[in-house]
Amino acid sequence: MTAVDDHASDVQQQGDGVLADLFFTPEGIADPAPLYHRLRELAPVHRSGTGTIFLTRFDDCNEVLRDNRFGNGDSNEGLGLPSADPATDEFRRDQRRRMADRPQSLLFLDPPDHTRQRRLVSRAFTPRRVEKMRGTIAALARRYVDDLAEAGEGDLLDLVGFPFPVSVIGALVGVPEADWPRFRSLITRGAVGIEPTASIEELRDGEQANTETWEYFVDLVAERRARPQDDLLSDLIRVEEEGDQLSEAEVIVVAILIFAAGFETTTNLIGNGTAALLRNPTEMARLWSDETLLPTAVEEMLRWDSPVQFDVRRALQPAEVAGEPVGEGTAVVTLLGAANRDPSHFSDPDRFDVGRDEGPPLSFAAGIHYCLGANLARAEGQEVFRAMRDRFRTIELAGALVQRPRTTLRGYEAVPVRVTPR
Numbered sequence: 001m002t003a004v005d006d007h008a009s010d011v012q013q014q015g016d017g018v019l020a021d022l023f024f025t026p027e028g029i030a031d032p033a034p035l036y037h038r039l040r041e042l043a044p045v046h047r048s049g050t051g052t053i054f055l056t057r058f059d060d061c062n063e064v065l066r067d068n069r070f071g072n073g074d075s076n077e078g079l080g081l082p083s084a085d086p087a088t089d090e091f092r093r094d095q096r097r098r099m100a101d102r103p104q105s106l107l108f109l110d111p112p113d114h115t116r117q118r119r120l121v122s123r124a125f126t127p128r129r130v131e132k133m134r135g136t137i138a139a140l141a142r143r144y145v146d147d148l149a150e151a152g153e154g155d156l157l158d159l160v161g162f163p164f165p166v167s168v169i170g171a172l173v174g175v176p177e178a179d180w181p182r183f184r185s186l187i188t189r190g191a192v193g194i195e196p197t198a199s200i201e202e203l204r205d206g207e208q209a210n211t212e213t214w215e216y217f218v219d220l221v222a223e224r225r226a227r228p229q230d231d232l233l234s235d236l237i238r239v240e241e242e243g244d245q246l247s248e249a250e251v252i253v254v255a256i257l258i259f260a261a262g263f264e265t266t267t268n269l270i271g272n273g274t275a276a277l278l279r280n281p282t283e284m285a286r287l288w289s290d291e292t293l294l295p296t297a298v299e300e301m302l303r304w305d306s307p308v309q310f311d312v313r314r315a316l317q318p319a320e321v322a323g324e325p326v327g328e329g330t331a332v333v334t335l336l337g338a339a340n341r342d343p344s345h346f347s348d349p350d351r352f353d354v355g356r357d358e359g360p361p362l363s364f365a366a367g368i369h370y371c372l373g374a375n376l377a378r379a380e381g382q383e384v385f386r387a388m389r390d391r392f393r394t395i396e397l398a399g400a401l402v403q404r405p406r407t408t409l410r411g412y413e414a415v416p417v418r419v420t421p422r
């Protein structure tokens with residue numbers, strides 16, 4: 001072994017140590033940013049001992065997400081995290097086999113299947129539909145923020161962060177209001193599948209939750225087919241392009257994806273954003289005194305503490321990133337949370353600045369899988385913080401902030417607050 005090889009293997013070990021801290025320790029869960037910086041400084045294109053590549057620079061992540069040589073491929077291969085339990089990878093493979101009769105959702109498709117499904121879905125889920133909802137979004141935000149104002153104290157997630165996005169997405173998709181409460185647990189449990197550190201018990205529980213959700217939507221789609229209404233579900237059933245339509249099973253999968261993607265992430269935008277304001281009182285005062293800062297403040301919340309911390313792609317053919325060769329089949333993890341703190345893209349990246357205007361963060365990803373609900377999520381973020389500004393003279397923390405032990409979807413278990421209404 002040469003001195004150069006020695007150095008490379010030393011860097012690889014150190015990098016893998018940082019990743020193990022990031023994914024598997026309470027410190028990594030509490031505040032990943034210092035570890036992102038360490039990894040970026042050590043090896044911005046880090047090839048771990050398992051062969052998986054981890055990216056921490058904005059430009060590299062952005063490039064891979066927009067490059068169609070990277071995609072989902074055969075996602076059965078597992079993420080290849082250092083010190084992950086191989087038995088869970090095997091369990092995931094079995095799980096996929098059990099669910100082989102359900103079509104894949106957009107998130108896990110590659111072109112041309114992705115192109116076809118996304119085109120059909122986009123015909124139903126149009127920017128106009130979101131724009132038409134702006135008034136409803138604002139009214140719903142005020143309703144839940146009023147609940148918190150009346151309570152004076154409580155968990156912001158219970159009172160606003162969860163019920164608000166679920167009511168928006170429920171109204172949009174056409175899920176009856178009486179059924180919304182049960183989905184908080186079903187969707188959160190089901191989403192565990194995208195967490196690389198989930199245990200077999202959690203994966204099993206997630207599968208059960210997903211089956212329950214699936215059965216619910218089978219019935220709801222049948223009901224809408226019989227009696228269409230003015231909602232997204234009825235449009236997804238109807239939508240057609242050049243003689244092509246979504247199949248029954250595709251309608252179900254898409255409706256579940258939109259419903260699920262539409263609230264856990266937004267709940268976390270509201271929770272993480274409020275926590276960021278509470279930790280940065282000067283920035284909160286700035287926003288409270290200037291309503292025009294709402295759009296940049298929401299972008300900054302998304303950047304500073306991104307609800308989705310990373311995406312995974314696989315090289316569908318030999319490719320390269322930042323000049324480094326990437327063999328076919330290699331998994332590439334774009335650490336969106338790290339890209340959003342890259343000092344070569346954002347000035348003084350660890351500073352939370354509600355007026356920052358340096359372009360959008362990578363929180364909604366980029367390229368063909370760019371978040372379909374980004375406009376809706378932004379509108380919800382702006383309306384809920386507008387309602388809080390209008391209604392609360394002050395907000396303060398009324399207890400400890402408890403981070404959920406998750407690495408992909410980042411958020412809190414609870415955000416206990418005390419508010420003084422205006």
Ligand code: HEM
Nearest residue numbers: 106107261262265266269307308364365369371372373377
């Ligand atoms: C703050 C809130 C949100 C965040 C941070 C977020 C983030 C993301 C990210 C990072 C992706 C790309 C995943 C990948 O590349 O593998 C994505 C995709 C997606 N999001 Fe969102 N999302 C949010 C809200 C929403 C909402 C409100 C909806 C629906 C109404 C939604 C629907 C979707 C869908 C359908 C996709 C899949 C698109 C595709 O694969 O072509 N999201 N989202």
